[in-house]
Amino acid sequence: MKTFLFTCLSLFICIQLHAQNHEESNYDEAKVPTYTLPDVLKTRDNKTVSSKKVWEKNRRPEILALFEDHIYGQVPKSFEDIRFSVISETKNSMNGKSNRKEILIEVFNQGKSVRINLVLFIPNNATKPSPVFLLINNRGKENTDPSRKIISEFWPAEVLIDAGYAIAAFHVSDLAPDNKDEFMNGVMQLYPEQLKADNGMRAIGAWGWGASRVMDYFETESQIDIKRVALVGHSRGGKASLWAAAQDQRFAICITNCSGSTGAALARRQFGERVRRINTSFPHWFNANYKKYNDHEALLPVDQHMLISLIAPRPVYATNASEDLWADPKGTFLSLKNAEGVYGLFGLKSNLPEVAPGLNTPLIESPLAYHNREGKHDMTVYDWKQFIKFADFHFGMGR
Ligand code: GTR
Numbered sequence: 506m507k508t509f510l511f512t513c514l515s516l517f518i519c520i521q522l523h524a525q526n527h528e529e530s531n532y533d534e535a536k537v538p539t540y541t542l543p544d545v546l547k548t549r550d551n552k553t554v555s556s557k558k559v560w561e562k563n564r565r566p567e568i569l570a571l572f573e574d575h576i577y578g579q580v581p582k583s584f585e586d587i588r589f590s591v592i593s594e595t596k597n598s599m600n601g602k603s604n605r606k607e608i609l610i611e612v613f614n615q616g617k618s619v620r621i622n623l624v625l626f627i628p629n630n631a632t633k634p635s636p637v638f639l640l641i642n643n644r645g646k647e648n649t650d651p652s653r654k655i656i657s658e659f660w661p662a663e664v665l666i667d668a669g670y671a672i673a674a675f676h677v678s679d680l681a682p683d684n685k686d687e688f689m690n691g692v693m694q695l696y697p698e699q700l701k702a703d704n705g706m707r708a709i710g711a712w713g714w715g716a717s718r719v720m721d722y723f724e725t726e727s728q729i730d731i732k733r734v735a736l737v738g739h740s741r742g743g744k745a746s747l748w749a750a751a752q753d754q755r756f757a758i759c760i761t762n763c764s765g766s767t768g769a770a771l772a773r774r775q776f777g778e779r780v781r782r783i784n785t786s787f788p789h790w791f792n793a794n795y796k797k798y799n800d801h802e803a804l805l806p807v808d809q810h811m812l813i814s815l816i817a818p819r820p821v822y823a824t825n826a827s828e829d830l831w832a833d834p835k836g837t838f839l840s841l842k843n844a845e846g847v848y849g850l851f852g853l854k855s856n857l858p859e860v861a862p863g864l865n866t867p868l869i870e871s872p873l874a875y876h877n878r879e880g881k882h883d884m885t886v887y888d889w890k891q892f893i894k895f896a897d898f899h900f901g902m903g904r
Contacts, residue, residue, distance in 0.1 A: 529782035531775055532830050540773035540803060545811050546846050557850040560817075568815060569751065571807045576767065577748050578706040578792035580714055581696045586613040589722050592622075596629070599653065603629055603666045607651055610722050614695035619680065621715055624651045625673040627728045628666050636733030636900050637671035638760075638892065639719055641712055641749075643683065643742035649674035658886045659739070668893045669902065671729060675719060677742065681711035681789075688789040703793040709741070709767075710792075713749030720755050733757050733900050737892065739884040740832070741790070744768035751815035758899060760822045760892050762884045765832025767791065769823040771809050771840050772802040777833040809836075810843035813873070817844065818851035820899045822874040822892065827864050829882035835861060841873040848872050867891045870898050 531537070546554045546564070554564045573579050588611045598605035603626040610621040627635055640660055642649050648657040656663070665672040681688040689700060692711040699705035706714070716736055723729045735758035738746030743764030750759035761769045766778040767790075781799035784791065798805050813821050823841055825834035838861040845855045856871035865887075867876035874895055878887055896902065 529779050529785070530777060530831070531779065532777070534776070534835075537774050537776055538803075542771070542773060542808050542810060542843055543806060545814050545843065546850075554850070560847065560850050565815060568807060568811050572748070572751070572812060572815070574704040574792075574794060575798070575806060576791050576795050577713075578704055578710045579699060579702065580706060580710055580717075580752050581699070584612050584614040584695060587611070587718065587721055588613075589725060598626065599663060599666055601629065602663075603627060604728070605651060608722060610718050612692075612695065612718055615697070617694040619692050619695060621675050621679045621718055623673055623675050623719055623722065624649055625671060625726075626662050626666055627671040628669055631669070631671075631728070634728055634730035635669070635671040636730050636735070636896065636902075637673055637723065638665055638735045638737055638896070639716065639723075640672070640674040641716055641736070641738040641742040641745050642674045642676045643712075643738070643740065643745075646676050649676070658889075659884050661886050661889050664886060664889060665893065668897075670893065670896065673719065675715060677708075677712045677715070677745070680715035681708040683708060683741070683789075685787070685789040705792055707789055707792055708787075709745050709748060709790045712742070712745035713752060716745070716749040716756075717753045720753060724755075731755065733896075735760060735892070735896050737762070739763060740765065740768075740882065741787075744790075747812050747816070747821075750819065750821075751812055754819070756819070758820050758822070758896060759816050760824075760895070762824045762888055763826055763829055763832045763882050764823070765829075765837070767795075767809070768832070768837075769809060769813065769840050770833040770836035771843075772798075772805055773808055774833060774836040774839070775802055776836050777831045808840075808843075810840040813840055813844040814847035817847040818853055818872065820872045820874065820895065822869075822895050824875065824888055824891070825877045826882055827877060827879045832882065834877045838875055838877075841875055844873060867894070869895045872899075 590609045592607040595605040606625045608623040647655045648659040681691040688708040736746045736756045737760040739762040743761035750756040853872045855873040864879045
C-alpha cells in the first residue's frame, strides 16, 4: 500500500512539474522556480574573474560567443562596400531649430545590397558636434515622420532637439522585415550562409547590425559627436539595442525600454513571456539553437544579466511599465542588479537599491539605471525625458 501511495504521489508531482514547465507564460510570482544564475564572473573553466583585464581578454569574448551561438546568432563584420548619400537636407526644419537630413546607407556584399533609410535631426544652435539618440524603430514608419506632420510620443524629436540632442531613427523592415516568411529579404541576402547555420543571424541580429551601419555613417558626419551616441530600442527593438550595444562598443549608452523576454529580463524566472512562447510566436527573431531552450530556461549557458554585463562599463538604462507584466519588471531589475559585479571591475558603483524602486521613481545617476513607469507597454515622452536626464548625467551635459 505504502509503495502504491508513494508511486501515485510521485506521478502526481511529476505531472504537476511537467504542466508547470510547459506553461508558455506566467504571471504568478509563486510559480517562479528556484533558480541559480550562471556566474558572470566565473569563466567556463571555473576561474574567478577579478580584474577588468581578465574580463576583457577572456570572459567577455566567451560570453559574447555564448550569446551568438545559443540565442542571437553571428554578427557578420565584413562587407564589400558601404555608401552614404544625402537624399535631402532641410536646414531650417522645426521652425528653424533643426537641420534635417535624410540619408541613404547602402551596404554591398556577395552581389546583393541592403538600403537603410536614416532620418536625422540636428540642433541648429549647437556650437560643437551634437550627442545623438538613435532609435531602432520597430513600430510604424509614421512614428518617425521626417516631415513632422505626424508627431508621435514614440520618437518626440522636438523634445530632444530642445534638450540639445540630435535624434535619428531607422526602421527595422529595411534590415529584416518583421515576419517569419519575409525576414530573409534584407541583410540575410548579403550573408546567405547565415540562414543555414544553427547559430546564424536572424531578425533581431539583423536589426542590431543595422544600428552598427548607422554608426559607420555617424563616423563620417561632422555634426555628430561619435563618442556620445545613445542607442534606444523599445520592446523587440530593445532586445536589438542591447544586442547591438553588446557587440559594438562604439555605442556609448544603451537604452532598452520594456524589452522583456530575451531582452533585459532574466529568462530563468520564467515570468511573463517565456522562451517557448517567444520562439513560437516569433521563430524568425533568434537562431535555431535557441529553440532547444523551449521549456528549459535553466539549461541556458547564459542569462540576460550577462548581456547587460557585456555593455560594461558603458551606461545601460532599462525600463518597464506597470501594466506590462509580460516584460517582467522585476526580472529586468534583477538583471541589472546581477550585472553590478562586472561594472565593479571598472570601479563603477551602481546606485540601484536592493529591491526595485516604486513606480515613476527613475534611478538615473548610476551606470545601471532603472525605472518602472505607471501605464502600458509603450515608450512615451515621460520615458524619453528620463533618457535625456540619463544622458545629461553620463555625457556631462551640465544642465
Ligand atoms: C510581443 C512580444 C514581446 C515584445 C513585444 C513588442 O508580442 O511577445 O517579446 O517584443 O511584442 O515588440 O512590442
